Amino acid sequence: MVRVPHPPLRFTSRLHDERVAAWLGIMLGLSFTTTFVTGLISHFMQHPAGWMVWPSHPVNLYRVTQGLHVICGLATIPFLLAKLWTVYPRLWRWPPIRSAGHAIERALVFVLVGAALFQVGTGLLNIAYWYAFPFFFPTAHYWTAYLLYGALVIHVTNKWAKARHTVMTRPEDDLRRRGFLLTVAATSGVVVLTTVGEAFSPLAKLAVLAPRRPGVGPQDLPVNRSAYAAGITTTIAHDPGYRLVVTGRVERELSFSLDDLNGLPSHTVRLPITCVEGWSAGATWEGIRLRDLLNTAGVRQDARVRIESLERVGVYTTSWVDHSHWHDELTLLALKVNGSPLDLDHGFPCRLIAPNRPGVLQTKWVHKVVVA
Numbered sequence: 001m002v003r004v005p006h007p008p009l010r011f012t013s014r015l016h017d018e019r020v021a022a023w024l025g026i027m028l029g030l031s032f033t034t035t036f037v038t039g040l041i042s043h044f045m046q047h048p049a050g051w052m053v054w055p056s057h058p059v060n061l062y063r064v065t066q067g068l069h070v071i072c073g074l075a076t077i078p079f080l081l082a083k084l085w086t087v088y089p090r091l092w093r094w095p096p097i098r099s100a101g102h103a104i105e106r107a108l109v110f111v112l113v114g115a116a117l118f119q120v121g122t123g124l125l126n127i128a129y130w131y132a133f134p135f136f137f138p139t140a141h142y143w144t145a146y147l148l149y150g151a152l153v154i155h156v157t158n159k160w161a162k163a164r165h166t167v168m169t170r171p172e173d174d175l176r177r178r179g180f181l182l183t184v185a186a187t188s189g190v191v192v193l194t195t196v197g198e199a200f201s202p203l204a205k206l207a208v209l210a211p212r213r214p215g216v217g218p219q220d221l222p223v224n225r226s227a228y229a230a231g232i233t234t235t236i237a238h239d240p241g242y243r244l245v246v247t248g249r250v251e252r253e254l255s256f257s258l259d260d261l262n263g264l265p266s267h268t269v270r271l272p273i274t275c276v277e278g279w280s281a282g283a284t285w286e287g288i289r290l291r292d293l294l295n296t297a298g299v300r301q302d303a304r305v306r307i308e309s310l311e312r313v314g315v316y317t318t319s320w321v322d323h324s325h326w327h328d329e330l331t332l333l334a335l336k337v338n339g340s341p342l343d344l345d346h347g348f349p350c351r352l353i354a355p356n357r358p359g360v361l362q363t364k365w366v367h368k369v370v371v372a
């Protein structure tokens with residue numbers, strides 16, 4: 001009888017073992033939970049379901065949740081790569097499929113890995129402003145999040161008992177594994193240190209890997225979409241015929257020239273711009289309270305209002321303001337930032353600034369307030 005020899009065992013390193021995989025899995029479980037929850041907050045702040053009214057306080061809530069989302073997503077990358085390297089020998093296990101249950105489990109792992117790579121990959125490209133993909137990032141990133149988190153929950157349920165046992169029992173020697181895990185954690189720590197300053201200003205100087213940094217830009221404030229990119233020229237923004245109009249379901253329509261606006265009671269607030277791409281920066285804004293304008297025009301106290309930009313085409317040419325936000329005395333139509341009239345890139349002649357709100361909803365180059 002001919003005996004088929006066993007294939008040689010090639011993956012003998014302890015770094016490919018259960019213990020390393022389990023610890024990396026725990027870290028990934030925690031980080032994907034954080035990014036999933038903060039991602040949902042971001043999605044529903046931008047696209048609230050009918051019954052959702054977001055509070056305007058705490059003022060910095062979105063700054064914290066979105067900073068966490070992006071920085072935690074970046075910190076996940078070393079853990080994800082290490083986990084994939086640790087478990088990839090299992091791809092070569094023979095036979096590839098042992099049973100129907102095993103086939104489903106393997107398919108699920110492919111979904112999990114594919115979705116995880118897709119989320120960190122597209123997230124990374126998006127914050128780097130490299131729109132290399134043919135789909136609309138927010139939609140794809142949002143739906144893939146459910147796929148990823150669903151697959152993750154099933155995977156954790158499958159592995160829970162075994163991983164728990166592995167982590168709880170003491171190994172005989174731990175040194176190489178511990179060194180490997182510490183290296184992965186340290187790499188992740190370096191990623192955090194060199195990016196977190198994009199949202200946490202005291203560390204701004206260290207944020208060498210961040211695409212935007214607080215303090216860097218016209219009037220010490222970063223710009224996401226410039227006036228040039230939005231098609232707003234000096235001629236358009238400085239047109240003497242410019243009027244800010246309050247219209248829609250109002251008792252009286254209002255119309256103001258820039259001089260009129262500068263003559264209205266002005267208020268100063270300290271609020272951050274928080275871009276959904278993770279960077280945020282505090283600034284001092286001066287302008288007119290939105291609620292003063294709306295009360296002068298005469299509107300229902302629970303009215304929603306739409307802020308419209310001079311920008312003609314684009315995804316962020318308008319934004320909705322709920323009553324919880326326009327009642328807030330911090331919500332301004334700002335005319336100045338950090339002591340001087342708005343730079344064209346920051347929305348001259350007039351822009352919305354409100355507390356606890358994603359940057360995409362802080363409309364620049366405002367010329368119309370429409371009450372619904």
Ligand SMILES: Nc1nc2c(c(=O)[nH]1)N[C@H]1C(S)=C(S)[C@@H](COP(=O)(O)O)O[C@H]1N2
Binds near residue numbers: 223225346347362
């Ligand atoms: N009209 C208009 N307003 C806009 C945008 C835009 O593309 N068009 N971009 C938004 C985004 S994504 C952000 S983060 C903030 C940035 O404001 P800043 O450039 O003054 O820092 O403006 C918001 N307002």
Ligand SMILES: [Mo]
Binds near residue numbers: 274275276277360
């Ligand atoms: Mo943004």
